[in-house]
Amino acid sequence: MSKPEFFVTPGYGDYLRENLHYSQAVKVGNRIETSGQGGWDDEFNIPPSLADEIGQAFANLTRTLTAAGAGWEHVVHVNSYHVGGFPPEVNEAMVKWYRHYMPNHAPIWTQVGVESLGLPTMRIEIRVTAIIP
Known part of the structure; x- marks a missing residue:
């Protein structure tokens, strides 16, 4: 078995590694x-718009995948966690970004409704699995 190699996303990941003692990938x-990955910026501000928060979570995943040597073309599984249920704008935004980042394949996806996430203002958190051929 290969030895695990941990990665920290530059910016917010440095803070999380130092203060909460975990890695991003x-x-x-x-x-x-x-x-x-939430829809935060490097100062952990969350956009007021849910669609913008989802877009920022995808951008943060891009940063994290890049730090670990992968890209969206390698993503095979997505888990998304949602506060506030699933109004139409949730799937509209998720599918928009799926098609943007993964135009040539459709990963498997699990959506879960949750009561709360790591920051009180978060409404979405997304994690992925990537396989590099």
Whole structure:
């Protein structure tokens, strides 16, 4: 078995590693797992718009995948966690970003409704699994 290699997303990941003692991604062999990425900026501000928050979570996943040596073309599984249920704008935004970042494949996806997330203002958190051929 390959030795796990941990990655920290530059910016907010440095703060989370230092203060909450966790990494943003781990690579074992050709498999990368990310921790949940929220729609925060580097100062942990959350956009007022849910659609913008979802877009920022995808942007943060891009940063995290890049830090671990992967890209969206390698993503095979997505878990998304949602506060406030599933109004139409949730799936509209998720599908918009799926088609933007993964135009040539459709990953498997699990959506879960939750009561709360790591920051009181968060409404979405997304984690992915990537396989590098």
